[in-house]
Amino acid sequence: MRKHIVAGNWKMNNDLSQTEVLINAMKKQVKTSDAEVMIAPTFTNLWQAFQSTKDYDVEVIAQNMHFAESGAYTGEVSASMLKSIGVNTVILGHSERRAYFNETDETLAKKVDAALENEMRVIFCFGEELADRKSGKEETVVENQIKNALFHLEADAFKHIVLAYEPVWAIGTGETATPEQAQDMHAFIRKTLAAKYGTEVADSVSILYGGSVKPNNAQEIFSKPDVDGGLIGGASLKAEDFFAIVNAF
Numbered sequence: 001m002r003k004h005i006v007a008g009n010w011k012m013n014n015d016l017s018q019t020e021v022l023i024n025a026m027k028k029q030v031k032t033s034d035a036e037v038m039i040a041p042t043f044t045n046l047w048q049a050f051q052s053t054k055d056y057d058v059e060v061i062a063q064n065m066h067f068a069e070s071g072a073y074t075g076e077v078s079a080s081m082l083k084s085i086g087v088n089t090v091i092l093g094h095s096e097r098r099a100y101f102n103e104t105d106e107t108l109a110k111k112v113d114a115a116l117e118n119e120m121r122v123i124f125c126f127g128e129e130l131a132d133r134k135s136g137k138e139e140t141v142v143e144n145q146i147k148n149a150l151f152h153l154e155a156d157a158f159k160h161i162v163l164a165y166e167p168v169w170a171i172g173t174g175e176t177a178t179p180e181q182a183q184d185m186h187a188f189i190r191k192t193l194a195a196k197y198g199t200e201v202a203d204s205v206s207i208l209y210g211g212s213v214k215p216n217n218a219q220e221i222f223s224k225p226d227v228d229g230g231l232i233g234g235a236s237l238k239a240e241d242f243f244a245i246v247n248a249f
């Protein structure tokens with residue numbers, strides 16, 4: 001069975017003490033679902049978050065990384081640096097990285113390779129913009145994003161890849177894809193994977209949905225057969241809301 005995953009992408013929120021407060025509040029929540037829980041604080045708080053969750057069943061993950069091992073890349077962080085503090089999973093290709101930091105399919109392919117070479121798990125994000133959906137191009141856009149960044153990989157690599165469909169028009173807007181829209185796209189993604197790697201691989205990859213997932217809509221979205229979890233932005237910043245979503249499975 002595919003893993004259920006609920007990951008909180010904190011984005012550029014929470015300083016050191018706020019990180020502590022939120023983690024302590026999370027520890028007071030009761031988890032009743034089988035979902036793997038992850039949180040992605042900013043780089044500056046990863047080490048602290050890692051220490052604070054040592055005896056707690058939450059994985060601390062990173063929001064981004066560079067593709068090079070080391071070198072003259074001012075302001076960047078490498079996979080091996082993340083690994084050295086205990087981070088084993090990284091989010092790559094978030095639409096905010098693509099939109100504001102010029103991340104392209106080409107650089108993302110290199111980042112995916114670097115993460116896998118360092119034995120990290122990747123949560124690979126992609127999704128269409130509103131104009132794409134309005135013009136009926138959402139499947140082509142998504143297919144290209146996946147193919148360009150991932151289809152150079154061997155089938156085996158997909159053991160370490162989680163996909164996250166995040167339609168840009170649904171991120172931080174309060175406008176969620178309907179459960180049917182999410183299901184349709186997730187089924188299309190699986191079909192795209194199956195065409196290249198076969199159904200066994202396609203059926204084994206967890207596909208998360210992200211974009212205005214809240215306690216009041218999580219259950220319906222997660223009830224869809226091809227939705228294996230969520231990548232949660234705003235609602236992951238409140239322990240109660242986040243766990244309401246975690247427990248929606």
Ligand SMILES: O=C(CO)COP(=O)(O)O
Nearest residue numbers: 009171172211212233234
């Ligand atoms: O971008 C997201 C998660 O990576 C989704 O953000 P929101 O849940 O705030 O819409």
